[in-house]
Amino acid sequence: MLTEQKRLELESIANRIRESIIEMLVAAGSGHTAGPLGMADVFTVLYFHTLRHDPRNPAWDGRDRLVLSNGHICPVLYATMAHAGYFPIAELATLRKFGSRLQGHPHREFLPALETSSGPLGSGLSQAVGMAIADAMDGKTNDRKIYCLMSDGELEEGQSWEAAMLAGRNALFNLVALIDRNNIQIDGFTEDVMPLEPLADKWRAWNWHVIEIDGHDLDEIADAFQESKSIFEKPTMIIAHTIPGKGVKEFERDFHWHGKPPDREQAGMALNELRTLGGRIRSEHQ
Amino acid sequence: MTLNAQLHLNPKLFDKDVELIAIRKGFGKGLVQAGEQDARVVALCADLTESAHVLEFKKRFPERFVELGVAEQNLASVGSGMAAMGKIPFITSYAMFSPGRNWEQIRTTIAYNNRPVKIAGSHAGVSVGPDGGTHQAIEDIAITRVIPRMIVISPCDAIEARKATVAAVSTETPVYIRLARNDTPVMTTDETPFEIGRAQIVWTSGSPKAAIIATGALLHEALLAAQELSDQNVDLTVMNLSTIKPLDVDAIVALASATPRIVTVEEHQIAGGMGSAVAECLAARHPVPMEFVGVHDRFGQSGTPKELIEYYGMGCDAIVEAVRRVLRR
Numbered sequence A: 001m002l003t004e005q006k007r008l009e010l011e012s013i014a015n016r017i018r019e020s021i022i023e024m025l026v027a028a029g030s031g032h033t034a035g036p037l038g039m040a041d042v043f044t045v046l047y048f049h050t051l052r053h054d055p056r057n058p059a060w061d062g063r064d065r066l067v068l069s070n071g072h073i074c075p076v077l078y079a080t081m082a083h084a085g086y087f088p089i090a091e092l093a094t095l096r097k098f099g100s101r102l103q104g105h106p107h108r109e110f111l112p113a114l115e116t117s118s119g120p121l122g123s124g125l126s127q128a129v130g131m132a133i134a135d136a137m138d139g140k141t142n143d144r145k146i147y148c149l150m151s152d153g154e155l156e157e158g159q160s161w162e163a164a165m166l167a168g169r170n171a172l173f174n175l176v177a178l179i180d181r182n183n184i185q186i187d188g189f190t191e192d193v194m195p196l197e198p199l200a201d202k203w204r205a206w207n208w209h210v211i212e213i214d215g216h217d218l219d220e221i222a223d224a225f226q227e228s229k230s231i232f233e234k235p236t237m238i239i240a241h242t243i244p245g246k247g248v249k250e251f252e253r254d255f256h257w258h259g260k261p262p263d264r265e266q267a268g269m270a271l272n273e274l275r276t277l278g279g280r281i282r283s284e285h286q
Numbered sequence B: 001m002t003l004n005a006q007l008h009l010n011p012k013l014f015d016k017d018v019e020l021i022a023i024r025k026g027f028g029k030g031l032v033q034a035g036e037q038d039a040r041v042v043a044l045c046a047d048l049t050e051s052a053h054v055l056e057f058k059k060r061f062p063e064r065f066v067e068l069g070v071a072e073q074n075l076a077s078v079g080s081g082m083a084a085m086g087k088i089p090f091i092t093s094y095a096m097f098s099p100g101r102n103w104e105q106i107r108t109t110i111a112y113n114n115r116p117v118k119i120a121g122s123h124a125g126v127s128v129g130p131d132g133g134t135h136q137a138i139e140d141i142a143i144t145r146v147i148p149r150m151i152v153i154s155p156c157d158a159i160e161a162r163k164a165t166v167a168a169v170s171t172e173t174p175v176y177i178r179l180a181r182n183d184t185p186v187m188t189t190d191e192t193p194f195e196i197g198r199a200q201i202v203w204t205s206g207s208p209k210a211a212i213i214a215t216g217a218l219l220h221e222a223l224l225a226a227q228e229l230s231d232q233n234v235d236l237t238v239m240n241l242s243t244i245k246p247l248d249v250d251a252i253v254a255l256a257s258a259t260p261r262i263v264t265v266e267e268h269q270i271a272g273g274m275g276s277a278v279a280e281c282l283a284a285r286h287p288v289p290m291e292f293v294g295v296h297d298r299f300g301q302s303g304t305p306k307e308l309i310e311y312y313g314m315g316c317d318a319i320v321e322a323v324r325r326v327l328r329r
Helices: A004-028 A034-038 A040-050 A071-084 A089-094 A124-137 A158-169 A199-205 A218-228 A264-275 B023-037 B055-060 B072-084 B103-112 B140-145 B158-169 B216-231 B249-258 B274-285 B305-311 B316-328
Strands: A065-068 A146-151 A175-181 A209-214 A236-241 B020-022 B041-045 B065-067 B088-094 B118-122 B151-153 B175-178 B183-185 B200-204 B210-214 B236-240 B243-245 B262-269 B290-295
Touching (some): A004 A071, A065 A071, A124 A146, A124 A158, A209 A218, B020 B023, B023 B088, B023 B158, B041 B072, B140 B262, B151 B158, B210 B216, B216 B236, B243 B274, B262 B316, B290 B316
Parallel strands (some): A146 A175, A175 A236, B041 B088, B118 B175, B151 B175
16 A cells, blocks of 8 residues: 555656656657556556666666567656656657657667667567566576566467466566556457457466556555565566546547547647646646 | 688598588587587577477576477567576577567567577578478578678588587677578588688689689588589689678678679578678679579478479589579670
8 A cells, every 4th residue: 555645646746647648749749649648557656666776877787677568658658757767858749759769669779778679569578578587597586576568459469478378387476567458459449359358367377476456546556566576476467457548538448549649739638637637626727 | 623721621521421410400519619608698499499409508508498389479589588688598499480480579679679689590491301391491591681780690511500609699789590400511620710790712713703602501512513613624713601691791892803703502592692692782892793593482392402402403503504604694
């Protein structure tokens, strides 16, 4: 459980990250909206509560590793990293622009603080498994965790299950993965495009410890990561049930927002909703 | 005639009873040697441990070996993840599956990610033999050399494969090492120098009017062709181009300047292979007439290695023909 003060602090940060996501997408004129907004709470808990990391020394060897498998939700990664102090928040406006460190899909050569370059779906978990195996070889399983964030749609890639089998067989308890279970993908709802349920059973069958949470409940998110630290028999999979587009009523649960940015008018509406906490308070911008 | 004395080549090279060792076997030795020299070296295999000659490494360093099952896509990306933690992974399978099946994972999670994973692809070429066309990788040079940063090496024999494997450890880039299944002539010796990116003139006779550039085990067929033509007063130079990328541009341009007729020889599709790489270089730097010995846009099939090399037009006779053609141009 988070303290009341910590919870309020994280809520506030998550809201600012959502604002940054809207601002950067409208400046970029392309990119993904639903996934980044839906994962803002998970990213906030990770970067401001769970992860062992040092934004001023991104190369610190003792840091936890975070692999973002579904690279297309990078606006939330970039926004969170900027708010955590990895680079100036003003740089978020360069997203997807020529010469920007914030490539349309993450590229670690442009932004060395990234652990991997990603975009093509289904390969992030394999890389995280490789990191966890290397740490197991070196007796470093207690020094740091390897985190992998994935989408639900990318589980349709067969490679995801190759990685799942290997992690389960090797009982990689230093590996913690999280699926953004928002039920949408480009062509529609996942259960219409290619059903994934029963999803938790599938991971249990491969010898994973599975935790299902509300991906917007900051306590549940923090508790799930905490629980994973007490599991020493198998890797942990957190299935985070999220609402795509979370935080902006107009965008929520609509798969059409998977891969497009808001226009200026929609962005203004969204920012107003975020800044007024859904109309509960007055925005200083009003 | 003759053989380049500075290279300390196998003196029994042209003998009927020249020693035959599979190129993949040389890789297996090299992998153990690399493992002994550098504790960061690890080996990953996708259910072909014995056949891909990783078994020796697995026995010597069981704690540094990872079995992945039949999962080549995972093989590439797990290798990338291990490299991210400071390991130097060798990922091993048949060339048809790695870099064949897992090309995008190699391109994105290894090369684009700039991770120094070494990819060893065994069973390249039609000389795989009876297994047939599904298992005969004749497209692998094309699909690896097109990837930025990738070093592509196609050793001519088991000894060169051992040296290439050890040398691959000290490059900070991804490397593809092309290996073959079948026992083939040992042409080099332990004393033969090897350096990644360095082509070698292995044979020169009289005042050559044409040159053969060969890669892989077919270098032996190229030498047999050179010997036969030499007996007919056709003088040649023969180059071993085991590093296909980065190309030894200076050596190739110098060769084309000295002998302005070139024949390339490889057990690979003509399209996109070593000959294409040489042609790209010479078209820009020093255009000369060229002939290409290799597979002409077809798939392989079952047969003995000898039958298949001859059927697809890559043996000594075909090389002699190609030299005669290029000399008429």
